[in-house]
Amino acid sequence: MNNVKARLRKSRRYLEMAWHDHRGGFFEGAVSHAYYAMNHSAKTFLVLEDISPKMHKGVILQLGKYVKLGKLNKDEVRSIVHGLTIRDRRNYNIEVVLDDDEVGELLNEAEHFVDRTEEVIGDA
Template identity: 30%
Template sequence: MKGEEITRELEVAEEELSSAQILYEHGKYRDAISRAYYSMFHSARALLLIKGITPKKHSGTLSMLGMSYIKEGLLDEYYGKAFTKAFQMRSQADYNVMYTPSREEAEEILDLALEFLEKAQELVSGWIRGEER
Protein backbone atom coordinates (compact mmCIF):
# COMPACT_ATOMS: atom_id res chain seq x y z
CA MET A 1 0.00 0.00 0.00
CA LYS A 2 2.76 2.45 0.93
CA GLY A 3 4.52 1.92 -2.39
CA GLU A 4 1.27 2.40 -4.31
CA GLU A 5 0.54 5.67 -2.53
CA ILE A 6 4.06 6.95 -3.15
CA THR A 7 3.78 6.04 -6.83
CA ARG A 8 0.40 7.74 -7.05
CA GLU A 9 1.77 10.94 -5.48
CA LEU A 10 4.41 11.05 -8.22
CA GLU A 11 1.80 10.39 -10.91
CA VAL A 12 -0.25 13.31 -9.60
CA ALA A 13 2.92 15.44 -9.51
CA GLU A 14 3.47 14.65 -13.19
CA GLU A 15 -0.16 15.51 -14.01
CA GLU A 16 0.09 18.82 -12.17
CA LEU A 17 3.30 19.73 -13.98
CA SER A 18 1.74 18.84 -17.33
CA SER A 19 -1.24 21.08 -16.50
CA ALA A 20 1.14 23.86 -15.45
CA GLN A 21 2.94 23.64 -18.78
CA ILE A 22 -0.32 23.86 -20.74
CA LEU A 23 -1.46 26.85 -18.69
CA TYR A 24 1.92 28.52 -19.17
CA GLU A 25 1.76 28.01 -22.94
CA HIS A 26 -1.64 29.75 -22.94
CA GLY A 27 -0.42 32.73 -20.93
CA LYS A 28 -2.21 31.70 -17.73
CA TYR A 29 0.79 32.38 -15.51
CA ARG A 30 -1.12 32.68 -12.23
CA ASP A 31 -2.62 29.21 -12.62
CA ALA A 32 0.60 27.80 -14.07
CA ILE A 33 2.45 28.83 -10.90
CA SER A 34 -0.22 27.25 -8.73
CA ARG A 35 -0.15 23.93 -10.63
CA ALA A 36 3.67 23.88 -10.66
CA TYR A 37 3.65 24.34 -6.89
CA TYR A 38 1.21 21.45 -6.53
CA SER A 39 3.54 19.29 -8.59
CA MET A 40 6.26 20.03 -6.05
CA PHE A 41 3.84 19.48 -3.17
CA HIS A 42 2.94 15.98 -4.39
CA SER A 43 6.60 15.19 -5.08
CA ALA A 44 7.41 16.21 -1.50
CA ARG A 45 4.53 14.10 -0.17
CA ALA A 46 5.93 11.08 -2.01
CA LEU A 47 9.28 11.60 -0.31
CA LEU A 48 7.72 12.06 3.11
CA LEU A 49 5.61 8.92 2.70
CA ILE A 50 8.82 6.91 2.36
CA LYS A 51 9.50 7.88 5.97
CA GLY A 52 5.89 7.40 7.06
CA ILE A 53 5.31 11.14 7.44
CA THR A 54 1.93 12.58 6.41
CA PRO A 55 1.64 16.27 7.30
CA LYS A 56 -1.84 17.76 7.42
CA LYS A 57 -0.90 21.22 6.08
CA HIS A 58 1.19 22.61 3.26
CA SER A 59 3.44 24.37 5.76
CA GLY A 60 3.92 21.05 7.54
CA THR A 61 4.96 19.41 4.30
CA LEU A 62 7.51 22.15 3.76
CA SER A 63 8.95 21.99 7.27
CA MET A 64 8.98 18.18 7.45
CA LEU A 65 10.80 17.97 4.13
CA GLY A 66 13.42 20.28 5.61
CA MET A 67 13.77 18.24 8.79
CA SER A 68 13.57 14.78 7.25
CA TYR A 69 15.55 15.23 4.06
CA ILE A 70 17.53 18.45 3.92
CA LYS A 71 18.88 18.48 7.48
CA GLU A 72 19.63 14.76 7.13
CA GLY A 73 21.67 15.46 3.98
CA LEU A 74 19.40 13.35 1.77
CA LEU A 75 18.28 16.32 -0.32
CA ASP A 76 20.28 19.41 -1.22
CA GLU A 77 19.19 22.71 0.33
CA TYR A 78 18.60 23.99 -3.21
CA TYR A 79 15.42 21.89 -3.39
CA GLY A 80 14.16 23.21 -0.08
CA LYS A 81 14.67 26.78 -1.25
CA ALA A 82 12.94 25.98 -4.54
CA PHE A 83 9.95 24.47 -2.72
CA THR A 84 9.77 27.47 -0.38
CA LYS A 85 9.86 29.89 -3.31
CA ALA A 86 7.10 27.98 -5.11
CA PHE A 87 5.03 27.89 -1.89
CA GLN A 88 5.32 31.67 -1.52
CA MET A 89 4.57 32.37 -5.17
CA ARG A 90 1.61 29.99 -5.15
CA SER A 91 0.19 31.86 -2.16
CA GLN A 92 0.55 35.13 -4.06
CA ALA A 93 -0.95 33.65 -7.22
CA ASP A 94 -3.90 32.08 -5.42
CA TYR A 95 -4.77 34.75 -2.86
CA ASN A 96 -3.41 38.15 -3.92
CA VAL A 97 -5.63 39.56 -6.67
CA MET A 98 -3.18 42.42 -7.18
CA TYR A 99 -0.35 40.04 -8.05
CA THR A 100 0.25 39.67 -11.77
CA PRO A 101 3.01 37.13 -12.35
CA SER A 102 5.29 37.59 -15.32
CA ARG A 103 6.09 35.00 -17.94
CA GLU A 104 9.61 34.79 -16.48
CA GLU A 105 8.33 34.13 -12.95
CA ALA A 106 6.05 31.37 -14.19
CA GLU A 107 8.82 29.86 -16.29
CA GLU A 108 11.18 29.85 -13.31
CA ILE A 109 8.69 27.99 -11.11
CA LEU A 110 7.94 25.48 -13.87
CA ASP A 111 11.66 24.81 -14.26
CA LEU A 112 12.05 24.38 -10.50
CA ALA A 113 9.05 22.04 -10.39
CA LEU A 114 10.53 19.86 -13.13
CA GLU A 115 13.88 19.66 -11.31
CA PHE A 116 12.11 18.88 -8.04
CA LEU A 117 9.99 16.14 -9.62
CA GLU A 118 13.01 14.54 -11.29
CA LYS A 119 14.91 14.53 -8.00
CA ALA A 120 11.94 13.04 -6.14
CA GLN A 121 11.60 10.34 -8.80
CA GLU A 122 15.29 9.55 -8.43
CA LEU A 123 15.02 9.24 -4.64
CA VAL A 124 11.83 7.17 -4.81
CA SER A 125 13.40 4.89 -7.41
CA GLY A 126 16.34 4.31 -5.07
CA TRP A 127 13.96 3.55 -2.21
CA ILE A 128 12.00 1.07 -4.36
CA ARG A 129 15.22 -0.72 -5.37
CA GLY A 130 16.19 -0.90 -1.71
CA GLU A 131 12.78 -2.31 -0.76
CA GLU A 132 13.06 -5.05 -3.38
CA ARG A 133 16.23 -6.48 -1.83
Protein backbone atom coordinates in the same frame (compact mmCIF):
# COMPACT_ATOMS: atom_id res chain seq x y z
CA MET B 1 4.46 1.28 -2.68
CA ASN B 2 1.31 1.86 -4.79
CA ASN B 3 0.67 5.09 -2.89
CA VAL B 4 4.20 6.24 -3.74
CA LYS B 5 3.79 5.50 -7.43
CA ALA B 6 0.38 7.19 -7.48
CA ARG B 7 1.85 10.33 -5.89
CA LEU B 8 4.71 10.39 -8.38
CA ARG B 9 2.26 10.05 -11.27
CA LYS B 10 0.13 12.83 -9.81
CA SER B 11 3.21 15.05 -9.46
CA ARG B 12 4.15 14.47 -13.07
CA ARG B 13 0.56 15.17 -14.19
CA TYR B 14 0.45 18.47 -12.28
CA LEU B 15 3.75 19.42 -13.87
CA GLU B 16 2.36 18.69 -17.34
CA MET B 17 -0.68 20.86 -16.55
CA ALA B 18 1.62 23.66 -15.35
CA TRP B 19 3.54 23.69 -18.64
CA HIS B 20 0.28 23.55 -20.60
CA ASP B 21 -1.11 26.53 -18.65
CA HIS B 22 2.14 28.44 -19.12
CA ARG B 23 2.15 27.92 -22.89
CA GLY B 24 -1.44 29.18 -22.98
CA GLY B 25 -0.62 32.29 -20.96
CA PHE B 26 -2.58 31.10 -17.93
CA PHE B 27 0.12 32.03 -15.45
CA GLU B 28 -2.05 31.72 -12.33
CA GLY B 29 -2.92 28.15 -13.24
CA ALA B 30 0.70 27.41 -14.11
CA VAL B 31 1.85 28.63 -10.68
CA SER B 32 -0.77 26.60 -8.85
CA HIS B 33 -0.05 23.44 -10.82
CA ALA B 34 3.73 23.85 -10.47
CA TYR B 35 3.43 24.27 -6.71
CA TYR B 36 1.16 21.24 -6.38
CA ALA B 37 3.54 19.17 -8.51
CA MET B 38 6.25 19.92 -5.93
CA ASN B 39 3.87 19.44 -3.00
CA HIS B 40 2.82 15.98 -4.16
CA SER B 41 6.45 15.07 -4.83
CA ALA B 42 7.41 16.20 -1.33
CA LYS B 43 4.56 14.17 0.14
CA THR B 44 5.97 11.11 -1.62
CA PHE B 45 8.93 11.17 0.77
CA LEU B 46 6.57 11.43 3.72
CA VAL B 47 4.31 8.59 2.56
CA LEU B 48 7.30 6.27 2.88
CA GLU B 49 7.42 7.09 6.61
CA ASP B 50 3.66 7.28 7.14
CA ILE B 51 3.89 11.01 7.94
CA SER B 52 0.93 13.16 6.95
CA PRO B 53 1.26 16.86 7.80
CA LYS B 54 -1.98 18.81 7.75
CA MET B 55 -0.55 22.09 6.42
CA HIS B 56 1.62 23.07 3.46
CA LYS B 57 4.36 24.42 5.73
CA GLY B 58 4.33 21.15 7.67
CA VAL B 59 5.25 19.29 4.49
CA ILE B 60 8.10 21.72 3.86
CA LEU B 61 9.39 21.47 7.44
CA GLN B 62 9.56 17.68 7.16
CA LEU B 63 11.87 18.01 4.13
CA GLY B 64 14.69 19.26 6.37
CA LYS B 65 15.28 15.67 7.39
CA TYR B 66 16.01 14.75 3.77
CA VAL B 67 18.50 17.60 3.45
CA LYS B 68 20.35 16.24 6.50
CA LEU B 69 20.35 12.77 4.92
CA GLY B 70 21.75 14.21 1.68
CA LYS B 71 18.75 13.15 -0.40
CA LEU B 72 17.73 16.76 -1.14
CA ASN B 73 19.71 19.97 -1.03
CA LYS B 74 18.69 23.31 0.44
CA ASP B 75 18.06 24.83 -2.99
CA GLU B 76 15.58 22.08 -3.79
CA VAL B 77 13.68 22.79 -0.59
CA ARG B 78 13.85 26.53 -1.36
CA SER B 79 12.12 25.75 -4.67
CA ILE B 80 9.01 24.44 -2.96
CA VAL B 81 9.07 27.41 -0.54
CA HIS B 82 9.33 29.70 -3.59
CA GLY B 83 6.37 27.93 -5.18
CA LEU B 84 4.25 28.26 -2.05
CA THR B 85 5.17 31.94 -1.72
CA ILE B 86 4.19 32.77 -5.30
CA ARG B 87 1.03 30.68 -5.06
CA ASP B 88 -0.02 32.46 -1.86
CA ARG B 89 0.86 35.86 -3.28
CA ARG B 90 -1.21 35.13 -6.36
CA ASN B 91 -4.14 33.65 -4.41
CA TYR B 92 -4.47 36.33 -1.75
CA ASN B 93 -3.55 39.53 -3.58
CA ILE B 94 -5.66 40.19 -6.65
CA GLU B 95 -3.35 42.98 -7.79
CA VAL B 96 -0.38 40.67 -8.31
CA VAL B 97 0.66 40.39 -11.94
CA LEU B 98 2.74 37.37 -12.84
CA ASP B 99 5.13 37.53 -15.76
CA ASP B 100 6.32 34.89 -18.18
CA ASP B 101 9.91 34.86 -16.87
CA GLU B 102 8.96 34.50 -13.21
CA VAL B 103 6.50 31.72 -13.95
CA GLY B 104 8.94 29.99 -16.31
CA GLU B 105 11.59 30.02 -13.58
CA LEU B 106 9.16 28.43 -11.13
CA LEU B 107 8.22 25.76 -13.66
CA ASN B 108 11.88 24.90 -14.19
CA GLU B 109 12.31 24.61 -10.41
CA ALA B 110 9.24 22.37 -10.22
CA GLU B 111 10.54 20.19 -13.05
CA HIS B 112 13.84 19.74 -11.23
CA PHE B 113 12.09 18.98 -7.92
CA VAL B 114 9.85 16.33 -9.48
CA ASP B 115 12.79 14.79 -11.38
CA ARG B 116 14.89 14.74 -8.22
CA THR B 117 12.10 13.12 -6.22
CA GLU B 118 11.71 10.39 -8.82
CA GLU B 119 15.48 9.85 -8.77
CA VAL B 120 15.70 9.61 -4.97
CA ILE B 121 12.55 7.54 -4.50
CA GLY B 122 13.67 5.21 -7.27
CA ASP B 123 16.71 4.47 -5.11
CA ALA B 124 14.62 3.87 -1.98
